[in-house]
Amino acid sequence: MEHIKRMEIELTELKDKIDKGQSFLNKEKANPVFTDERQRELLESQLWYMNMYYNSLKERIKYDSNIINQNYKANEVNKPIRQVLQVSLIEFKENGIANVLGCKEYCIHDNKIPNELVKSFIVEEQVITERVFGKLNTVLKYNLLNGFTGVESTSCVDEKNYSEEIGRDILRKRIEEKIWYGLGFALGMAKNEVVDIKHNFLKEKVKEFVAK
Structure with missing residues (x-):
């Protein structure tokens, strides 16, 4: 359970970074102030990989949670009455x-x-x-x-x-x-x-x- 909690914290922090990065990129595309075209391309690519990792991490949490729940139910069934x-x-x-x-x-x-x-x-x-x-x-x-x-x-x-x-x-x-x-x-x-x-x-x- 501890590793799932750590992944959930990481997922929350990653989502916050993605949202802030996407918001910054949208503003720069509309009115470039701090970046040039190449920097915006690199930032967009970075956000794409971050989203891919975010989705993978989310699936990992879901999968591990299901495994733990199944093991818990199995232990409850086998637990002496x-x-x-x-x-x-x-x-x-x-x-x-x-x-x-x-x-x-x-x-x-x-x-x-x-x-x-x-x-x-x-x-x-x-x-x-x-x-x-x-x-x-x-x-x-x-x-x-x-x-x-x-x-x-x-x-x-x-x-x-x-x-x-x-x-x-x-x-x-x-x-x-x-x-x-x-x-x-x-x-x-x-x-x-x-x-x-x-x-x-x-x-x-x-x-x-x-x-x-």
Whole structure:
């Protein structure tokens, strides 16, 4: 954009010089005071080249501006859409009063569950190696952000190849896949309008998110 601004300034200054030069030439043609015939011919030729450069510069500005606008539009199309996945627990009583028992929002983009969000759900884990029915097993106990706890385990065919680190990576990936599946299920419900955002509380939460 900066080079276009510079060209626009140059274009304005050039137009001013052309106008002044043309005005001077017209006066000299009508009543020669400062120039002879040869000087007027040279000035007319100079103004012609200046006009040619002016038109070329004008076209350059137009072309470059279109390119920048096209790139901007393309970037806007490809720009990730900021979204929020909201999980709410609302209790509706017979008298029409609604109590919000809990609400949590998760930032996502383009209808995708980011890996960072999935990983953030695992707040604590314990890895141990123990024998189960005589075989070495990697056991991973975990605690999730929502308070859910669980245990995953894996074994090996040959103890010579056993590695607690490899077992931990396998189990952690298994846990992350479960978290991803749960978040994806919730996102699928919201995206396909199974969940209807029509309660005032939800509308207010959406307004709060947009205002952030």
